[in-house]
Amino acid sequence: MDHFNYHGGELHAEDVPLARIAAEVGTPVYVYSAATLTRHFGLFRQALDWTDHLVCFAVKSNSNLAVLKLLGDLGAGMDVVSGGEYLRAKAAGVPGDKIVFSGVGKTLAEMRLAIEGGIRQFNIESEPEMRALSELAASMGAAVPVAIRVNPDVDAKTHEKIATGKSENKFGIPIAKARQVYAEAASLPGLRVVGVDVHIGSQLTDLEPYRAAYDKVAELTRALRADGHVISRLDLGGGLGIPYRRDNNAPPLPIEYGQVIRETVGDLGCEIEIEPGRNITGNAGVLLASVIWLKEGEGRDFLIVDAAMNDLLRPAIYGAHHDIVPVIEAAPGAAVQPFDVVGPVCESGDTFQKGAELPLLAAGDLVAFRSAGAYGAVMASEYNSRPLVPEVLVSGDQFAVIRARPTFEEMLARDSIPAWL
Numbered sequence: 001m002d003h004f005n006y007h008g009g010e011l012h013a014e015d016v017p018l019a020r021i022a023a024e025v026g027t028p029v030y031v032y033s034a035a036t037l038t039r040h041f042g043l044f045r046q047a048l049d050w051t052d053h054l055v056c057f058a059v060k061s062n063s064n065l066a067v068l069k070l071l072g073d074l075g076a077g078m079d080v081v082s083g084g085e086y087l088r089a090k091a092a093g094v095p096g097d098k099i100v101f102s103g104v105g106k107t108l109a110e111m112r113l114a115i116e117g118g119i120r121q122f123n124i125e126s127e128p129e130m131r132a133l134s135e136l137a138a139s140m141g142a143a144v145p146v147a148i149r150v151n152p153d154v155d156a157k158t159h160e161k162i163a164t165g166k167s168e169n170k171f172g173i174p175i176a177k178a179r180q181v182y183a184e185a186a187s188l189p190g191l192r193v194v195g196v197d198v199h200i201g202s203q204l205t206d207l208e209p210y211r212a213a214y215d216k217v218a219e220l221t222r223a224l225r226a227d228g229h230v231i232s233r234l235d236l237g238g239g240l241g242i243p244y245r246r247d248n249n250a251p252p253l254p255i256e257y258g259q260v261i262r263e264t265v266g267d268l269g270c271e272i273e274i275e276p277g278r279n280i281t282g283n284a285g286v287l288l289a290s291v292i293w294l295k296e297g298e299g300r301d302f303l304i305v306d307a308a309m310n311d312l313l314r315p316a317i318y319g320a321h322h323d324i325v326p327v328i329e330a331a332p333g334a335a336v337q338p339f340d341v342v343g344p345v346c347e348s349g350d351t352f353q354k355g356a357e358l359p360l361l362a363a364g365d366l367v368a369f370r371s372a373g374a375y376g377a378v379m380a381s382e383y384n385s386r387p388l389v390p391e392v393l394v395s396g397d398q399f400a401v402i403r404a405r406p407t408f409e410e411m412l413a414r415d416s417i418p419a420w421l
């Protein structure tokens with residue numbers, strides 16, 4: 001459930017008509033609903049309320065400071081994968097001891113930043129990383145908490161570009177090798193083993209891969225304890241999918257996911273960490289755009305909108321579907337017709353949807369791309385020298401610009417021409 005609904009024939013974010021935001025901020029623009037973010041975060045907490053836990057929001061899905069502040073104030077921890085994300089979480093007021101650092105390629109500079117600023121745990125992804133972290137932490141006189149990410153070789157049954165739990169993927173240490181790597185971790189200075197980490201992929205719509213992976217984590221935890229390690233935390237990753245289409249094939253709910261966690265690892269007495277991103281932010285945001293032209297083609301009509309693949313990349317790179325709806329609700333019984341909804345960028349890949357069933361729209365009309373709150377603004381670029389898309393946060397009947405649209409001057413000012421040219 002989200003808070004983007006029609007009232008009086010007009011699509012609103014909570015109590016704010018999207019048309020008002022478009023008039024004041026312009027389009028394209030991302031619009032997020034605070035009530036939806038709050039609700040989705042609460043569902044994960046509720047799903048784990050049977051145990052000690054920390055819901056660490058995956059910052060990569062939406063890293064706007066206002067979003068992080070809202071979630072941080074609700075008690076969220078943060079899962080970060082870069083120095084930049086770490087600094088964003090800190091800037092939003094999240095204490096270091098609620099931040100976990102994931103990612104296959106942490107640099108020494110990023111590790112140092114997090115050790116100096118405080119960190120809940122590093123999720124180690126490889127032996128070279130482990131040894132480097134050990135050396136660095138020891139040289140700084142620190143003993144940093146670590147979990148080792150294991151690769152359970154489980155098929156998450158999701159899009160191949162966002163599956164991470166198979167042995168052919170670059171992530172984690174093969175689970176079969178884990179005892180050996182934990183033994184080395186325990187012997188190294190500067191590291192304090194606290195847990196096990198796993199993450200098998202994103203947009204999972206089936207709980208069975210989770211069950212398979214978590215069963216393996218439970219078995220490993222018992223073995224590691226038998227080897228003498230103190231395993232007090234399990235970081236079970238993120239990845240629970242969201243409904244991108246308003247049909248009856250909704251993915252499982254957080255409460256059902258929590259039940260799988262309970263059934264697989266619940267008896268180990270560990271504190272549970274999870275790292276959901278998309279499930280909290282995805283349906284809490286829309287991308288609002290205006291129709292520029294309606295162009296009649298041969299056998300198909302194009303709706304050319306002012307948002308493009310640089311603003312919302314998912315359709316172009318994953319073939320992802322985002323529902324596209326008119327901001328002014330079509331009259332009941334009004335005719336709909338198929339449109340190819342495309343952006344202005346000079347690539348055929350700049351197509352959001354082929355044959356979208358929409359009422360007849362005209363230049364200047366507004367449309368909303370739904371489910372765009374996760375991996376939307378964060379993946380945007382300035383391709384075709386289109387200024388970065390701005391972001392707005394709505395709460396009740398108020399809204400605020402939480403990232404302004406850069407002016408052309410600001411965009412150009414970032415480049416410089418060397419004196420010798």
Ligand code: LLP
Nearest residue numbers: 058102199202203238239275276277278375
């Ligand atoms: N934890 C780790 C270690 C991750 O790598 C990810 C996502 C998450 C948590 C959060 O997963 P979520 O709950 O959001 O599914 N750009 C792609 C998604 C990439 C996900 C990468 N890792 C997309 O637009 O679908």
